[in-house]
Amino acid sequence: GESVGLHLPTLSVQEGDNSIINCAYSNSASDYFIWYKQESGKGPQFIIDIRSNMDKRQGQRVTVLLNKTVKHLSLQIAATQPGDSAVYFCAEKEGFQKLVFGTGTRLLVSP
Amino acid sequence: DAGVTQSPTHLIKTRGQQVTLRCSPKSGHDTVSWYQQALGQGPQFIFQYYEEEERQRGNFPDRFSGHQFPNYSSELNVNALLLGDSALYLCASSLPRLDEQYFGPGTRLTVT
Numbered sequence: 628g629e630s631v632g633l634h635l636p637t638l639s640v641q642e643g644d645n646s647i648i649n650c651a652y653s654n655s656a657s658d659y660f661i662w663y664k665q666e667s668g669k670g671p672q673f674i675i676d677i678r679s680n681m682d683k684r685q686g687q688r689v690t691v692l693l694n695k696t697v698k699h700l701s702l703q704i705a706a707t708q709p710g711d712s713a714v715y716f717c718a719e720k721e722g723f724q725k726l727v728f729g730t731g732t733r734l735l736v737s738p
Numbered sequence: 739d740a741g742v743t744q745s746p747t748h749l750i751k752t753r754g755q756q757v758t759l760r761c762s763p764k765s766g767h768d769t770v771s772w773y774q775q776a777l778g779q780g781p782q783f784i785f786q787y788y789e790e791e792e793r794q795r796g797n798f799p800d801r802f803s804g805h806q807f808p809n810y811s812s813e814l815n816v817n818a819l820l821l822g823d824s825a826l827y828l829c830a831s832s833l834p835r836l837d838e839q840y841f842g843p844g845t846r847l848t849v850t
Contacts, residue, residue: 659837670841728780
């Protein structure tokens with residue numbers, strides 16, 4: 628079936644660095660993508676989303692890039708802080724509003 | 739503005755038993771989706787409710803059923819529990835014409 632996967636299971640960065648989390652998706656018909664942050668013991672927290680008619684979208688300290696040619700999605704976090712340490716998931720929409728998640732990337736930020 | 743709430747927070751059940759989990763959507767949201775998240779994995783879509791009906795379903799057996807009430811809150815029922823049903827059960831709410839889904843804190847179910 629269709630799936631969304633991540634290239635790197637764990638990413639370690641220093642505080643203040645920029646972080647890039649990558650994601651590959653397989654359903655070329657997907658028109659909506661979303662990034663979530665999940666801290667231990669909590670539910671996923673919405674970070675940013677993007678539609679397939681866009682290549683880039685910026686939020687506060689975060690940017691999502693979409694490359695439909697190679698079916699690749701990335702999340703860039705500027706000036707990473709210790710509070711950014713969490714597991715990050717990308718997901719694509721399938722059907723009405725079904726979200727298909729990957730296994731996640733753990734981001735570790737060292738002070 | 740209240741976010742998505744779920745109850746209970748934790749639950750321990752014995753294999754073969756039945757369980758009911760509850761979800762109240764974010765204020766103003768009328769669509770509720772349920773996900774199962776096994777340890778170390780991403781959430782897996784179970785089903786979605788809109789206008790008190792199941793609108794879309796993932797690859798879960800009939801042991802998993804749900805309900806949505808007129809006030810948009812929802813229940814997830816799991817019958818004949820298996821050890822493999824142990825997971826974090828997440829509820830997400832949204833508006834039908836907007837794709838953003840907001841998740842609750844989840845219910846941690848342990849089946850022994």
